[in-house]
Amino acid sequence: MNFDKANAALDSVYTAETPEALAKAYAEWAASYDSETASLGYILPFLITSWVARHVPASEGPLLDAGCGTGLSGPSLKALGYGDIGGLDLSDDMLKIAGSRNAYSELKKAMLGGPLPWPDGHFRVVFSTGVFTIGHAPASGLHELVRITKSGGHAIFTVRDQVFESGGFQAVFDELERAKRWRLVEQSPWFRCYAIGDPDALVRTFVFEVL
Template identity: 85%
Template sequence: MIVDKANAALDSVYGADTPESLAQAYAAWAATYDSETASLGYLLPFLITAWVARYVPAGEGPLLDAGCGTGLSGPSLKALGYRDIAGLDLSDDMLKIAGSRNAYGELKQAMLGGPLPWPDGYFRAFFSTGVFTISHAPASGLHDLVRITKKGGHAIFTVRDQVFESGGFQAVFDELTTANKWQLVEQSPWFRCYAIAEPDALVKTFVFEVL
């Protein structure tokens, strides 16, 4: 069954213990990722567009889809009038699929947690879904994402419940707040990231304004 294959693939990416093994897991999953996550009712790439549209008027500058995967968010944002969208992901195989959607002006292979290949204040906003989760990007990756977002711009991202405390997200939030790099604008309640499967898999969306 497709749901069983999707769950097996999720186990593989959540079980990755190095960036290399995570990239390999996504390379193996890339071709069937869209259909298999759809079978689980994966909401986040589509739902995040609501927060983007709430805070970022179309045409105000480039957006970054940080951890874009196969680029599921891009076409929805393009349909909403956003034309200047870049994407980054650690998986070249996923990026190739994202490129086929004709929604991204720029796609780069990069890993959150390291230096990102854009100058300070380049983006009007970044958004990220399903990336700050089990065995994926570290909370420290937020520092460079904030660096490449312009003052007055927005950081819009989800964090999985299972890593929020263990991954030190609140500590990074506090560091950036104390350093006057950003301020909290909105946080959602915890909600399900799969409409069909995995009812206990919860995320929260955070929106910060970059200062």
Template identity: 80%
Template sequence: MEPERSNAGVVLDKANAALDSVYSATTPEGLSAAYAAWAASYDSETAALGYLLPFLIAAWVARHVPADEGPLLDAGCGTGLTGPQLKALGYSDISGLDLSQEMLAVAAARNAYGELKQAVLGGPLPWPDGHFRAFFSTGVFTMGHAPASGLRELVRITRREGHAIFTVRDQVFESGGFQPLFDELEQGQKWRLAEESPWFRCYAVADPEALVKTFVFQVL
């Protein structure tokens, strides 16, 4: 007779199964459905994995963006884990977008976002040119998620001298064409690189080989 699994083990199993579901999505509709199914338990299960990015990105925002210089966009905000961290640091004007209405409903309950909109990265975004002081994004440029081309539209809605702050997963950096897109935007004088982190673990507990890199560009 096999020993009964601990509660922690069960949570980790559920979290890993949910990750498999979102990473294997092949369409925005499939990805939205996977996140709709995960929304209610997303926070507790990603915490069990030791998911760092929604909290760590606030450090890069604070390093590059003063708190009183205009609105920020949390691009792919999910359940809104980053919003309260930035609010605690004095950022009061934060918007969020996500493709999942169920995830946005959880984010709304955190009372850290001035507005939340449903949109798909890679398509048109519902804001005018130069609207945001900066955008930040974590866990979005990864397997089965937003394409590198989604950065063009995010840069469009970021003002000149603003900042683009986002992570990219190691497994899609080359295959997803991120470096050519970076070069295109730099050669087109749309942005310049301000900071690039080393590759680092995105989960403190699970999957030690899952690596991401944070990029900070200044929009021109």
């Protein structure tokens, strides 16, 4: 069953202890990722477009899908009138699938938490789902996302409940706010990231304006 396979795959990515192990887990999952996460009712790649559309006019860009995976968000944004969408991911296999969707203007291999291959203030908005979660990108990765977002732009992303406190996200939020690098515009309540499976997996979406 896709449901059982998806849960097993989630376990493998959540328990990866190194970036290399995480990349390997996603390489092995890439071919069946879409169907298996769909079986769990994974809504984040589609739901994030609601926050992007709420805060970013379709005439403005470019956009960055940070941790784009197989590129599920790209076609939805393209359908809403957004162009010039870039993507980054740590997995070559995931990026290959994302590229096949014909929704991204550029795709680059990079990992959140390390340096990103774009200049300061390059993007109108950076958005990310399912990346600030168990065993994945650290809260410190937000610094680079802010750096590559232009003043007046937005950083829109989800954080998993289990890492919000333990991962020090509030401390990074406060640090960037004190440095006058961003301000909080909106935050959602905690909600399920899988509409069908794993009812205890909760996330919150944050929207910051970069200053």
